[in-house]
Amino acid sequence: MSQPASFRSTWTNRWAFILVTIGSAVGLGNIWKFPYMAGSQGGSAFVLVYLVCVLLIGLPLLMAEIMIGRRGRGNPVSAMLNVAGETRSSSWWGLVGWVGVVGALLILSFYSVVAGWILDYLFKALTGFRVETAAAAGASFKALLGNPGQMMVWHSLFMILTVGVVARGVIAGIEKANRVMMPALFLILVLLTLWGGVAGDMPAAWHFMFEFKPADLTPGVVLAAVGHAFFSLSLGMGAIMAYGSYLDQDSSIGATSLWVALAGTLVGLLAGLAIFSLTFAQGLEPASGPGLILQTLPLAFSSMPGGQIFAVFFFILILFAAWTSAISLVEPFVAWLTECLGIRRGPAAWGTGLAVWFLGLGVCLSFNNWSAYTLFGLNLFEFLDFLTSRIMMPLSGLAIALFVGWAMGRDPVRDEMRLPDGAFSAWYRVLRYLAPLGILLVFLHVLGGIS
Ligand code: TRP
Numbered sequence: 315m316s317q318p319a320s321f322r323s324t325w326t327n328r329w330a331f332i333l334v335t336i337g338s339a340v341g342l343g344n345i346w347k348f349p350y351m352a353g354s355q356g357g358s359a360f361v362l363v364y365l366v367c368v369l370l371i372g373l374p375l376l377m378a379e380i381m382i383g384r385r386g387r388g389n390p391v392s393a394m395l396n397v398a399g400e401t402r403s404s405s406w407w408g409l410v411g412w413v414g415v416v417g418a419l420l421i422l423s424f425y426s427v428v429a430g431w432i433l434d435y436l437f438k439a440l441t442g443f444r445v446e447t448a449a450a451a452g453a454s455f456k457a458l459l460g461n462p463g464q465m466m467v468w469h470s471l472f473m474i475l476t477v478g479v480v481a482r483g484v485i486a487g488i489e490k491a492n493r494v495m496m497p498a499l500f501l502i503l504v505l506l507t508l509w510g511g512v513a514g515d516m517p518a519a520w521h522f523m524f525e526f527k528p529a530d531l532t533p534g535v536v537l538a539a540v541g542h543a544f545f546s547l548s549l550g551m552g553a554i555m556a557y558g559s560y561l562d563q564d565s566s567i568g569a570t571s572l573w574v575a576l577a578g579t580l581v582g583l584l585a586g587l588a589i590f591s592l593t594f595a596q597g598l599e600p601a602s603g604p605g606l607i608l609q610t611l612p613l614a615f616s617s618m619p620g621g622q623i624f625a626v627f628f629f630i631l632i633l634f635a636a637w638t639s640a641i642s643l644v645e646p647f648v649a650w651l652t653e654c655l656g657i658r659r660g661p662a663a664w665g666t667g668l669a670v671w672f673l674g675l676g677v678c679l680s681f682n683n684w685s686a687y688t689l690f691g692l693n694l695f696e697f698l699d700f701l702t703s704r705i706m707m708p709l710s711g712l713a714i715a716l717f718v719g720w721a722m723g724r725d726p727v728r729d730e731m732r733l734p735d736g737a738f739s740a741w742y743r744v745l746r747y748l749a750p751l752g753i754l755l756v757f758l759h760v761l762g763g764i765s
Pocket of ligand 1 (some may be wrong): 340341421642
């Protein structure tokens with residue numbers, strides 16, 4: 315079904331793989347959602363539990379996904395089928411690949427619309443947009459949400475940017491784009507954090523994020539942290555599996571995963587410090603959701619020395635983060651089209667982009683003309699987010715943990731991981747017991763609606 319290993323691309327080196335995987339992980343989730351969640355979910359309590367979750371559940375699953383991708387040497391569907399075949403497990407496991415491939419495209423349909431908002435604000439920052447009051451900042455964001463045509467233009471542009479990279483190939487497109495954007499992203503983030511320290515109120519931000527109040531440690535906070543650990547590491551959607559399938563045999567999966575988890579977390583923490591420093595320096599309350607970066611920050615930027623330049627850099631930073639993540643959401647399906655249907659990469663990428671773009675148009679309308687059309691009380695945007703983040707991601711993560719922990723059998727797993735004995739048994743045990751249990755808890759929480 316899939317082509318022999320010799321026909322598949324391989325990342326230039328281990329660092330290229332680490333870079334693209336960080337590129338996938340670090341996205342709107344880390345820079346927009348993490349600071350906001352930390353702010354609204356008990357501050358330091360959330361940060362602490364999130365760090366523990368990344369280490370105990372996120373990292374082991376990240377390793378498992380990379381391992382399946384490399385062992386299966388194919389797109390997520392073929393990789394699951396190949397490994398299932400090798401280990402004489404049921405071919406039903408191929409479904410896990412499908413959930414990932416389709417889920418990734420569903421995520422992309424709304425991720426691209428949100429990234430379009432960022433493009434809109436980048437354009438505003440470039441043209442000297444200023445807001446003087448919170449009401450004006452709110453009104454300008456509302457005006458954008460009320461204008462489907464404008465959102466569609468930016469959404470279209472973002473899809474073209476994303477698909478354009480994937481169409482060029484794994485090395486000439488994906489790896490190259492990440493090699494440029496990721497270092498730029500780190501540089502801008504460090505500059506912004508420094509500027510936040512000088513022009514903003516860093517102590518207040520530090521306080522807000524790291525002052526530990528044990529009373530805030532509620533079950534709701536723990537569950538939110540597990541869920542976010544998942545999303546922020548791009549787990550369960552085939553993206554990591556697809557990237558892992560291009561990893562050479564000599565790289566250590568454990569060490570590379572550790573780098574990815576560390577860097578992803580660091581970016582979230584730095585972004586949080588920078589964003590809250592600016593927010594508090596202006597005496598503003600951190601708004602929730604998209605309001606934090608699209609309303610509160612433009613307001614802060616407008617009244618600070620050097621604000622306009624930093625506003626431009628800030629939106630470029632988020633754009634790069636979103637762009638490299640979106641690329642990883644397209645690749646799994648494109649890889650399937652090229653490997654299993656023999657379609658050339660160019661047409662495969664543009665065709666996939668067209669379908670996702672079309673669904674995204676509906677997302678643009680769900681904020682205005684179509685807001686009355688709901689499913690289970692959710693508009694299309696909310697429904698797609700709920701379906702992917704709360705149902706498909708945890709289910710597929712659970713399946714991956716069970717597949718590696720129980721179905722594959724110890725020997726092939728051990729053979730592919732090549733970890734020192736102690737590390738291997740610890741990791742394997744986590745995948746067998748702790749990870750499935752943790753994910754199940756989150757899932758039941760979602761179904762039960764406890765918070
Ligand atoms: N991790 C990205 C973020 O934090 C989002 C993302 C990219 C993602 N690829 C994914 C989430 C694959 C789940 C699966 O914004």
